[in-house]
Amino acid sequence: MLTQTLIKLFKRDLNKLITEVNLYKDESNLWLTSKEVSNSAGNLCLHIIGNLSTFIGAEFGNTGYIRQRDLEFSLKDVPRTDMVAQVKEVITIVENTLSSLTEDDLQKEYSRRVFEDTMTTEYFLVHLSMHLAYHLGQINYHRRLLDF
Template identity: 55%
Template sequence: MNVIPSLIQLFERDLQKLKTEIVQYSQDEHLWLVAPQINNSAGNLVLHLIGNLNTYIGAEIGKTGYIRNRPLEFSEKGLSKNELLNRVTETLDIVKNSLITLPEEALEEEYPQLVFEQKTSTGYLLIHLTTHLTYHLGQINYHRRLLDKVSHESL
């Protein structure tokens, strides 16, 4: 079974869903709302996902030269929907272009960076990245449906 086409399909599906979530915010500013006991806005989660995928897939597998600034993923604010959408689209292209050239046997090889407490295979890391994307996608969906609605009603 070729796993890489399935991974590409999953990343494409969920990054397209991420774009749909961004578009559905009623106002650009609502992407940056936070509520008590919620640490991150949807906009910052989007930036975090972009940084994560560009680091572990783009830079390492695709050799794009991307250099991550993780603190900026959580401190940058106020980008427009269009800017976030463009960045997600660029990230999707990078993910697809990086993975399409990855040989299937590379999934069994040790991933070059230490990401967790111990080394893992490239396949394990890529599966982790799909679940990480889905986890934050769910948070963004809740954020949009709750905070965007509350903010819209109180205006």
């Protein structure tokens, strides 16, 4: 079933996120921006945590998580250890939540916003995986460009 594939992909990429965050030579470099790079790796990491905690955790897993999206981009200098711990929590949430979904759940209609085109839950979960991969690539590039 697709959920097992998604669990593997989310776990792979979230573990790679932990690796990327830990590869920064200087923890303060996680928060660097430049004229060409407006989002720091730290903020992108917080955004990934918030995104998956919201859509997989709260919406599909009923975790009760309440998103504060503006803080994902405005908080600075969150300790690396705190971010890594939060990513590890997200891995557990993703695995537990996706394991509980049935094939019928995946085919249900899902709409993020009123008047927006609808999609299946399956489609949205694939989208979330791609969203994670996109930002993971940005973090990797950020590290190689600005971590000196």
